[in-house]
Amino acid sequence: MSGPVLTATDVSKRYASYSTSFGRFATWFGLPAKPVNEFWAVRDVSFSLKRGEALALIGQNGAGKSTLLKMITGTVRPTTGAIGVNGRISAILELGLGFNPEFTGRQNVYQAGGLMGFPREDLLRLMSGIEDFAELGEFFDQPLRVYSSGMQARLAFSLATAARPEVLIVDEVLSVGDAYFQAKCFERIAGFRKAGTTLLFVTHAMDTVVKHCDRAIFMKYGQAEFDGAPRDACNLYFDSLFGKRQAPNSKSDDTAPVMLSREQECFHTRFGYRKEEHRWGHGGARILDYLVRSGQKDYPHTIESNATTDFYFSVIFEHDYDDITPGVLLKSHDGLFIYGTNSFLASQGRTHIAAKAGERHMFRFSMPMPLNAGHYLVSFGISTGPQENLLPLDRRYDSVLVTIERKMGFWGLCDFNAHFETLNGLAYDD
Numbered sequence: 001m002s003g004p005v006l007t008a009t010d011v012s013k014r015y016a017s018y019s020t021s022f023g024r025f026a027t028w029f030g031l032p033a034k035p036v037n038e039f040w041a042v043r044d045v046s047f048s049l050k051r052g053e054a055l056a057l058i059g060q061n062g063a064g065k066s067t068l069l070k071m072i073t074g075t076v077r078p079t080t081g082a083i084g085v086n087g088r089i090s091a092i093l094e095l096g097l098g099f100n101p102e103f104t105g106r107q108n109v110y111q112a113g114g115l116m117g118f119p120r121e122d123l124l125r126l127m128s129g130i131e132d133f134a135e136l137g138e139f140f141d142q143p144l145r146v147y148s149s150g151m152q153a154r155l156a157f158s159l160a161t162a163a164r165p166e167v168l169i170v171d172e173v174l175s176v177g178d179a180y181f182q183a184k185c186f187e188r189i190a191g192f193r194k195a196g197t198t199l200l201f202v203t204h205a206m207d208t209v210v211k212h213c214d215r216a217i218f219m220k221y222g223q224a225e226f227d228g229a230p231r232d233a234c235n236l237y238f239d240s241l242f243g244k245r246q247a248p249n250s251k252s253d254d255t256a257p258v259m260l261s262r263e264q265e266c267f268h269t270r271f272g273y274r275k276e277e278h279r280w281g282h283g284g285a286r287i288l289d290y291l292v293r294s295g296q297k298d299y300p301h302t303i304e305s306n307a308t309t310d311f312y313f314s315v316i317f318e319h320d321y322d323d324i325t326p327g328v329l330l331k332s333h334d335g336l337f338i339y340g341t342n343s344f345l346a347s348q349g350r351t352h353i354a355a356k357a358g359e360r361h362m363f364r365f366s367m368p369m370p371l372n373a374g375h376y377l378v379s380f381g382i383s384t385g386p387q388e389n390l391l392p393l394d395r396r397y398d399s400v401l402v403t404i405e406r407k408m409g410f411w412g413l414c415d416f417n418a419h420f421e422t423l424n425g426l427a428y429d430d
């Protein structure tokens, strides 16, 4: 096949809100109705992709990446512009999309596979491959509602890639899978690409972009600001997140983290944030923002194993509290609980903090990171009450992903820093 496999020509998407539902209703029939607000989620984006090319779409939350993918897959109609596709597209856009929570994995393969256009006999033929690749064991025949998000991602990817498509579109879903499954997915993607599949990929994990893509488009406010080498696109993305001024921080680690917001919720704008976080609590205080600082860098792309790392977070209080306890937890990417502490434990019971309604507090936990290379999940929490019966006010579980790098590995998760020596010349007991 010669010529581009996929083209987007001046594609835009406008969302409009109307003061009454009648206004929106009228537009369905082509009747004039004046929108109260117009918003361009995507504006004049053009690109074309060749056979076997891998393109990443990157940009902050709300930049328009998913909307663009939805227009390419046909689930959203462009307001202006055109999309051209030459070949079969397979897309994984959102977890659970096209799946029924009451159906088992197997039943969902029939249902969603049917919607993807596979005849039932093809699905029957592909089923054992899908089951094997997903490695869900007995869960494959259990209802989807009992699946974790990582298990749903396994099912979705196995189905979407059961037969090699011309264009494979993946929107972020791989980030919820564990490191083992992610590696397996990228191995399959690499095989597909060799055979000619074109990859279009949305992610917030910049290491993945550099490693797996030939090209990246950096999107900002719906527009394609840059289209070119992945490294350059990633740098622009980081600049847009933190500003050039705040990139590598050459001052001492005690510098007040000025970029840490004490006014508004900022997690979703920060590098490493996971929108799959589990947030819960009684209320009365809100954790607004966080900062990870290590190796004199703010929000480092990777953290050197054993490097002292600061985890800052800011909290706003809505009531008066005599005793508050901030805390932090660390888990492996697949959920194994590694370490947790709070202000009381980390100070051997010496810290007692009070807060008044309207006050904003900033906390820091500093710790070495004696961990093996890999991805880890960080959780932040703020509680009140006696230590033996803490009442969680706001907990943001698994809200941040950090990546540890390490030249020489070891087995397991935690570095016990073993020293080795050969004791030549020492006899046993002769």
Ligand SMILES: Nc1ncnc2c1ncn2[C@@H]1O[C@H](COP(=O)(O)OP(=O)(O)OP(=O)(O)O)[C@@H](O)[C@H]1O
Pocket: 015, 016, 041, 059, 060, 061, 062, 063, 064, 065, 066, 067, 068
């Ligand atoms: N159906 C809709 N109606 C109105 N606005 C929408 C709709 N869908 C998306 N938007 C808006 O369009 C903008 C782009 O959203 P989109 O989901 O494409 O961003 P994104 O870059 O994929 O973000 P993220 O990284 O958070 O997934 C956002 O401001 C969003 O609120």
